[in-house]
Amino acid sequence: MASVIRLNVAPIVGARRGAPQKSRNAAPIRAAAAAKKSDAAAASGQYARELEVATDAVRMASTLCQEVQAQLMRQDEQAETKDDRSLVTLADYAAQAIISWRIQQEWSDFTMVGEEDAEALTEGGEGGALTLSKIVKLVNKTLKLHKGMDAPELTSTEVVDLINKGGGAGGKGRHWVLDPVDGTLGFVRGDQYAIALAMMEDGDLKVGVMGCPNMPKIGEVLEYDSSYTYGFSPRLVSKMLAGESLGWYKGCIFTAVKGGGAYMLPCDPAIKADPLPVAVSKEFDPQAAKFCEPVMKANSSQGFTASVADNLGIESKPLRVYSQVKYGSVARADADVFMKFPKAGYKEKIWDHAAGVIIVEEAGGKVTDAGGAPLDWAGGRYLESLDRGIVATSTALHQRLMDAVSKSWSSSQL
Ligand SMILES: Nc1ncnc2c1ncn2[C@@H]1O[C@H](COP(=O)(O)OS(=O)(=O)O)[C@@H](OP(=O)(O)O)[C@H]1O
Ligand SMILES: [Mg+2]
Ligand SMILES: [Mg+2]
């Protein structure tokens, strides 16, 4: 099972539905826009260092993951199974170590809520030690690739300490939040995954950076299919075979700073491009609208989301996409809505959402629980007191979505 990237006939959002209308009395609008722009610049300025460091860290981790995923796919050619966990494990740990290293360079006393911890490596006997030695190699190789002569040669003790920086309790104060490989299954299957990093202060998300190494640049949606090979759609494969340069075609990094808007950059450090502003869908047209949700039935009720979508009049089938790439899809209006309704009792972790949420919010969207309440980032490693599920959409559509959720909920309770 895998997915294919399809050309979306509708143009991309920022340009698609977000283009400003011409006004006969444009001066006040221009003045307001200019004021908004300078507010955004000031907001970004306050966290400029954090944004730069987070982007650099995510970029390094993204190349690391791309290399490991490519290795995994090559291995897959020979292997019968697509569920080999060992390489993804290397990527999880190594990406967390790389990102911690980069943050620690700037802020030696930083705290982090990260998904991984090194216990299985240090307490895992010979197997653990062998895995650790592979991780150390991978980390040092990535550092050399990006930092050249300035790259340190980290020891295994240093790498373990860097991984364990993710063991923070969170809560009030300033914390980084990291999912080094979100969408593990997508990663293993040669499909979508994300490197998701955020920074929060006293429960307020301030910075979010999300590497999406397999996400197409723009104007395309992610659809479920079986013809996806080596992370490329058949269309891209034929372009490559024809010797065409793909340029900035695949692989993007989303960035957001509170009050400063959301942007998209190429993942590939060799491609120089200005950050591209992204915006959520501005108008809701049920016939053209799309919603996205987790791929796995076990992670979210697909029956319930289908009912909510039906209440909204959405006609097309869901986009089932692994990882926080779903938030990226809403942020740049590939999709109008993201919904996740896990089984009762499942506790959502903050690293599965933090980066994606600030990116959607800064792109003009709203993310809440199913009761309409904002997510509580200051409650520790989990999203405590979450009402049923999580929804992300444009601010304009949010209330209608809440009404649709209530309607589906009442009928499902009958
Ligand atoms: N039972 C259950 N219910 C809900 N959510 C769960 C569940 N189990 C795991 N997880 C978390 O889901 C993260 C992956 O989410 P996705 O949206 O990518 O899911 S899916 O693979 O597309 O179905 C995944 O993140 P990663 O582990 O980083 O991949 C998990 O933290
Ligand atoms: Mg995750
Ligand atoms: Mg993960």
Ligand SMILES: [Mg+2]
């Ligand atoms: Mg996991």
